[in-house]
Every structure is written in C-alpha cells, then in structure tokens.
Amino acid sequence: MLSIIIALAIGAGTGIAVGKDLQSIGWGITCGFAGYVITQIIISLILRKKVNAVQAAIQNEMNADRERINRQLNTFQQRQPGNMAGLKQLADRLQNEVSRKLLDATSRFKVFYWWSPMLHKQINAMKVQLYYQLKDYEEVDKLLPKSMLLDPLSLSIKLVRMYKNEDKNLDIFYRKKCSKLKNDQGAFLACVYAWIKLKQQNIPAAVSALRNARKLSDHPVLIDNLDKLANDRKKDYSNAGFGEQWYALGLEEFKPKAVRRRNNGPMF
Numbered sequence: 001m002l003s004i005i006i007a008l009a010i011g012a013g014t015g016i017a018v019g020k021d022l023q024s025i026g027w028g029i030t031c032g033f034a035g036y037v038i039t040q041i042i043i044s045l046i047l048r049k050k051v052n053a054v055q056a057a058i059q060n061e062m063n064a065d066r067e068r069i070n071r072q073l074n075t076f077q078q079r080q081p082g083n084m085a086g087l088k089q090l091a092d093r094l095q096n097e098v099s100r101k102l103l104d105a106t107s108r109f110k111v112f113y114w115w116s117p118m119l120h121k122q123i124n125a126m127k128v129q130l131y132y133q134l135k136d137y138e139e140v141d142k143l144l145p146k147s148m149l150l151d152p153l154s155l156s157i158k159l160v161r162m163y164k165n166e167d168k169n170l171d172i173f174y175r176k177k178c179s180k181l182k183n184d185q186g187a188f189l190a191c192v193y194a195w196i197k198l199k200q201q202n203i204p205a206a207v208s209a210l211r212n213a214r215k216l217s218d219h220p221v222l223i224d225n226l227d228k229l230a231n232d233r234k235k236d237y238s239n240a241g242f243g244e245q246w247y248a249l250g251l252e253e254f255k256p257k258a259v260r261r262r263n264n265g266p267m268f
Contacts, residue, residue: 047115058105069094099130121148132157152185156192160249163196187219191239198234
C-alpha cells in the first residue's frame with residue numbers, strides 16, 4: 001500500500017513539474033506515468049531483496065532444526081530399536097516445536113505488510129499450514145479467508161475445512177479454484193475432493209471430478225481411483241499413493257503393511 005502511495009505521489013509530482021516546465025499536458029502525463037512505474041519498480045526490487053533476506057535467514061534456521069531433529073531421531077532409534085510408537089511420538093513433538101518456532105518467525109515479515117498487502121496474504125497461507133499441522137483448526141479457519149491459496153496443500157486444507165464445517169460452498173470452491181489445475185497438483189486435489197464426495201455418499205460427483213482431472217493429468221493414483229469407482233469398487237478407493245502429501249491432511253493415518261515371514265520349513 002505504501003509503495004503505491006509513494007509511487008503515485010512521485011508520479012503526480014513529476015507530471016505536474018514537467019507539464020508546467022514544458023507547457024505540455026501530454027508530456028506531463030507521460031512523464032508522470034513513467035515516474036510512477038519507475039518508482040514502483042525500484043521499491044519492488046528493494047522490498048524483494050529485504051524479504052528474500054528474511055526468508056533465507058529463516059530457511060537456514062529450518063535446515064539447522066531439520067539436522068537436529070534427524071540426529072535426535074537417529075539417537076532414539078539406536079537406543080530403542082523397534083520402538084516405532086515412541087519414535088513417532090518424538091518425531092511429532094519435535095515437528096510441533098519447529099512449527100511453533102516458524103509461526104514466531106513469521107512476525108519478522110510484519111514490517112513489510114504496509115508495503116505489500118499481498119505478502120500478508122502469502123504469509124497467512126504459510127501460517128494456515130503450520131496451524132493445521134498443530135491441529136489448531138480454530139486459527140486455521142480464522143486465517144483461511146485472509147490467505148492467498150495457491151499451492152496444493154493450502155487448497156486441500158481449504159477443501160478439508162469446508163468439508164468438516166459442512167460448508168455449502170465446497171463444490172463451488174473446488175470448481176473455481178481447483179478443478180482447472182493440471183498434472184500432479186490437479187490430480188491430488190481431485191482425489192481429495194473425490195474422497196470427500198465419497199464420504200458424502202455422492203459417488204457421481206466423485207467420478208465426475210476424477211474424469212475431468214484425468215483430462216489434465218496422468219497421475220497413477222488418479223487413474224487407479226477412477227478405475228475403481230468406474231468398476232463399482234468404492235471400498236478400494238485410496239489416496240495412500242500420494243504419501244505424506246495425503247497423510248498431512250489428517251484424514252487417514254498411515255498404516256504400514258505387516259510383513260509376513262516366509263516359512264521355508266525346518267532347517268537341517
């Protein structure tokens with residue numbers, strides 16, 4: 001906002017000064033517009049440089065935290081091999097600590113919000129993902145309307161929260177914001193939406209979403225799920241093939257397959 005105000009002021013001042021000096025309204029308007037554009041470019045470059053510096057600092061801290069978490073998890077595995085439940089609890093606790101630290105770190109961007117309102121919405125989208133990971137759904141619901149939702153995770157979180165809140169605009173949101181995305185992004189969102197439609201006992205809507213997404217993506221999970229629904233095997237529908245991207249939504253828990261031991265008979 002401040003960048004626009006400053007650019008307008010400089011542009012107007014330049015236009016008026018040139019117009020009076022050259023006794024030409026045309027040249028005044030041209031130079032005023034040029035002053036506005038140049039000022040906006042300069043401010044944008046300076047702002048981008050400062051924002052990138054903050055992002056780089058936060059990224060370095062995240063990398064250090066990731067290395068620390070890996071060391072702690074490796075140490076736990078060495079001391080308590082086979083304790084998968086304990087390992088998961090430790091991993092969740094450490095990840096939550098990092099998420100809360102990142103939430104605190106987003107306050108470093110506040111100084112730039114007056115210069116770029118869109119940045120505020122971008123940071124809100126980041127906070128939505130962090131609060132969702134912490135299962136603070138009240139904060140998620142507060143921030144979603146104030147966020148710029150562009151990436152698949154943010155969009156899928158919006159779909160899930162609309163489903164959980166029984167929002168009647170769910171179908172409209174999917175159609176406008178998600179259904180046109182291509183490749184892996186579109187496949188993932190279509191499969192999330194289809195999962196929701198199956199839970200709502202609306203099989204035709206699920207099939208329709210997958211068929212439309214199939215025109216834009218060749219993702220194997222999308223193809224497999226469409227085949228299952230087309231052959232009346234809705235119980236076999238699964239988004240597990242998306243891995244962590246799917247399980248991060250908390251709609252299903254990861255269940256490792258049990259490994260059967262082969263019985264080769266008695267050994268002599």
